[in-house]
Amino acid sequence: xxxxxxxxxxxxxxxxxxxxxxxxxxxxxxxxxxxxxxxxxxxxxxxxxxxxxxxxxxxxxxxxxxxxxxxxxxxxxxxxxxxxxxxxxxxxxxxxxxxxxxxxxxxxxxxxxxxxxxxxxxxxxxxxxxxxxxxxxxxxxxxxxxxxxxxxxxxxxxxxxxxxxxxxxxxxxxxxxxxxxxxxxxxxxxxxxxxxxxxxxxxxxxxxxxxxxxxxxxxxxxxxxxxxxxxxxxxxxxxxxxxxxxxxxxxxxxxxxxxxxxxxxxxxxxxxxxxxxxxxxxxxxxxxxxxxxxxxxxxxxxxxxxxxxxxxxxxxxxxxxxxxxxxxxxxxxxxxxxxxxxxxxxxxxxxxxxxxxxxxxxxxxxxxxxxxxxxxxxxxxxxxxxxxxxxxxxxxxxxxxxxxxxxxxxxxxxxxxxxxxxxxxxxxxxxxxxxxxxxxxxxxxxxxxxxxxxxxxxxxxxxxxxxxxxxxxxxxxxx
Numbered sequence: 001x002x003x004x005x006x007x008x009x010x011x012x013x014x015x016x017x018x019x020x021x022x023x024x025x026x027x028x029x030x031x032x033x034x035x036x037x038x039x040x041x042x043x044x045x046x047x048x049x050x051x052x053x054x055x056x057x058x059x060x061x062x063x064x065x066x067x068x069x070x071x072x073x074x075x076x077x078x079x080x081x082x083x084x085x086x087x088x089x090x091x092x093x094x095x096x097x098x099x100x101x102x103x104x105x106x107x108x109x110x111x112x113x114x115x116x117x118x119x120x121x122x123x124x125x126x127x128x129x130x131x132x133x134x135x136x137x138x139x140x141x142x143x144x145x146x147x148x149x150x151x152x153x154x155x156x157x158x159x160x161x162x163x164x165x166x167x168x169x170x171x172x173x174x175x176x177x178x179x180x181x182x183x184x185x186x187x188x189x190x191x192x193x194x195x196x197x198x199x200x201x202x203x204x205x206x207x208x209x210x211x212x213x214x215x216x217x218x219x220x221x222x223x224x225x226x227x228x229x230x231x232x233x234x235x236x237x238x239x240x241x242x243x244x245x246x247x248x249x250x251x252x253x254x255x256x257x258x259x260x261x262x263x264x265x266x267x268x269x270x271x272x273x274x275x276x277x278x279x280x281x282x283x284x285x286x287x288x289x290x291x292x293x294x295x296x297x298x299x300x301x302x303x304x305x306x307x308x309x310x311x312x313x314x315x316x317x318x319x320x321x322x323x324x325x326x327x328x329x330x331x332x333x334x335x336x337x338x339x340x341x342x343x344x345x346x347x348x349x350x351x352x353x354x355x356x357x358x359x360x361x362x363x364x365x366x367x368x369x370x371x372x373x374x375x376x377x378x379x380x381x382x383x384x385x386x387x388x389x390x391x392x393x394x395x396x397x398x399x400x401x402x403x404x405x406x407x408x409x410x411x412x413x414x415x416x417x418x419x420x421x422x423x424x425x426x427x428x429x430x431x432x433x434x435x436x437x438x439x440x441x442x443x444x445x446x447x448x449x450x451x452x453x454x455x456x457x458x459x460x461x462x463x464x465x466x467x468x469x470x471x472x473x474x475x476x477x478x479x
Contacts, residue, residue, distance in 0.1 A: 023110035023144075025093040025163045026061060030182035031278070032163070033189065034086075034175045040187055042303055044085050044175065045278035058094035063087060066280035067300045069317055070334075077334035079300070079317060081282055086167055086175055108148065110158060126150040138162060139185035189303065190311050192266050192275055196235055196354040197378060200225055204237075205374040205387055206262070212367045217247040220374070220387070223260050224439065233276075237262040240439055242428070244391065259441075264354070270297075271358040271371065274313055274347050277301035283315075285347070285360075297345055297360060298335075306350065314348040314356075352383055404464060404471055410478035413453035417442070417464065424448065424464035424471070432459055452477060 026032070028048040036043050050062035067081040089102035098108040105122040112118070112130045120128030132147040136159075144160040150170075157166035168174040179186030198204055202225050209218035226239035241260030266272040270285040277283045278301065285297045299315035306312050348356040353373040361368030375384030404419045417424065427450060428439035437455060442448045442464075450462075455477045463472045 022057070022095045023158065023160045023163075025091060025098045025110070025158075027182060028061065030180050032177060033179035033181070033187060034167075035178045035187075036173045036175060038174070038176050040178060041305060042178065042187060042189060043279055045189070046085060046087055047278070054092070055094075058092065061091050061093065063089055063091060064278060064281070065089065066278075067282040067317075067335075068280060069300075073334060077336070079282075079335045080333055081335055082333055086169075086172065087164065108156060108158065110146070112146070112148075120148065120150055120154065120156075121152075124152070126152050126154060128154070128156075138165070139180070139183075189278075189313075190351045192233065192235060192264065193230055195275060195311075195349055195351050196264055197351070198225055198228070198237060198354070198376060199379070200228055200239075202379065203377040204262075205376070205384075207370075207372045207374050209370040210368070211361075215247060217245065218370075219243060219245045220391070221260065222387070223262060224436075233265065233267045235264040237264075242436075242439075271347055271355065274299070274301055274315065275349060277303075277313065279303040285345075299345060299347060308352075310350040310352045312348065312350045312356075315345055318345040404473075406462065406473060406475060410476035411452055412477070412479055413451065415450045415452055415462070415475065417448040417450070419448070419466075424466045426465045428463050429455070430461045430463070432461070 026046070026048060028051050030047070032046040033042045034044040034046065035041055044066075045064070047064050048061045049064050052060040054060055063085065065082045065084055067079055068083060070077055070080045073080060084102060088100040088104050088106070090100070092099040092101070096109060096111060098110055100106040100108075107118065107120055107122065108128070109116070109118055109130075114130050114133050117127050117129040120126050128148045128150050130146055131149045132145075134145050134147075135142055136145045137143075138145070138159050138161065141161075143162070145157060145165065147155065147157045147166075149155050153170040155166065155168045156164065159165050162177060162180060165177045166175070177186075179188045181188055204223045204225065206221045206223060207218060208221075210216070221241045221243045223237065223241045224239045225237050227237070229236040229238075238259070238261045263269070264272060266275040273285055274283055281301045283299050283301050285299060297318065300317040302312075302314050302316035304312055345360045346357050347360075348358075350356050353376060355371060355373050357370075357372045359368065359370035359372075373384070375382065375386045377383075377386075404417060404424065406415050406417050408416075417427075423444060424442050425444075426439070426441050429437045429450075429452070431437055437460065438450075438452070442450075452460075457477050457479055459474060459476055461472055461474055
């Protein structure tokens with residue numbers, strides 16, 4: 001013990017000292033956001049898809065790939081896939097050398113001294129030289145920065161903490177690091193929670209629709225959020241909702257209100273998988289919400305900001321493949337797009353309204369589904385075009401009108417409802433402008449009591465729902 005312990009300890013300290021001096025090319029747990037030309041729009045995101053340790057101090061990383069349209073690639077190759085980004089597909093990180101390969105072969109010596117040179121591009125023989133060594137503020141913290149230039153006007157700048165800061169090959173765009181997920185520095189893609197900012201007390205109007213060769217329909221829900229539960233890839237909203245369902249040409253056939261649960265799951269609900277994407281990534285959305293449909297839907301993710309400054313993720317291009325249909329091998333780099341006449345998929349999120357739009361059709365016969373956010377009241381501010389409260393009352397039947405009574409009227413702090421031959425199951429109270437003030441279920445009893453102590457003096461409309469339909473009566477609050 002006394003013989004080897006100091007040696008081992010010395011080795012550990014020496015190894016730690018060497019590692020502490022290393023310049024970090026990339027952290028496999030981070031995601032690195034880059035813009036073009038110094039802007040604030042995330043155009044590329046670099047992350048590690050696979051790691052192989054070569055030695056204790058050196059690693060090989062497989063970097064994520066992208067997809068892009070191709071208008072001149074020939075039949076059956078409308079979309080090029082598995083394309084490397086500007087940092088190539090593979091990179092090899094060691095204490096004294098970073099190498100970027102597939103399809104190029106580029107070498108950086110991260111700890112090279114000022115005026116030190118080497119062969120940067122092994123394919124064209126371009127020599128790189130360290131032209132500047134500085135200290136600078138990177139994402140608010142001081143960091144060491146080195147700059148390499150070549151005779152071809154290639155420029156690469158890197159930092160000790162975050163790796164590649166600036167990348168410009170003389171005949172390519174100029175890329176700048178603007179944010180890093182992990183430490184969460186700089187400009188970031190909004191999180192799931194940021195895309196769905198709704199909190200208890202907010203109100204959201206949601207729409208959904210479906211179509212087939214047999215029937216078309218839609219459902220509009222106004223959701224009053226009372227609780228929110230957050231998990232890393234899942235948000236559950238619960239509260240109370242008013243729903244209006246229509247079939248074929250807007251003919252109203254059903255109406256309901258009551259408890260409501262709304263789940264946003266970016267792993268398991270197809271449309272929401274787009275929120276896990278990087279810019280230009282090919283995203284598999286599966287079969288929509290209806291697993292019986294014999295298609296597979298893939299889209300290319302587009303990230304940008306709209307004219308209002310909201311972060312938007314949407315489907316830029318779509319691939320639809322029939323189940324069991326033979327398709328081009330993706331490893332060949334190509335995928336066919338939709339057949340002529342097939343309808344497009346629309347998937348769009350923004351960090352103000354969440355799911356802005358989702359619509360997809362299956363085949364060429366018009367079968368499909370849709371979801372969208374209509375409007376919301378967030379912290380008292382209205383976003384989007386709000387439906388009139390009367391929309392949720394149109395078509396309601398009044399078959400048990402007159403079979404209930406309420407007292408006292410005028411009321412002070414409570415209303416008592418007496419039903420004859422029918423038991424209302426839910427209520428809502430609106431002011432004379434149609435704005436809902438209170439709502440909720442009613443207990444199954446002969447005398448049903450509603451607390452109205454929070455209402456200001458004035459005239460209100462009480463709407464009661466039962467199995468037969470609904471009933472509306474005015475009452476007065478006089479305190």
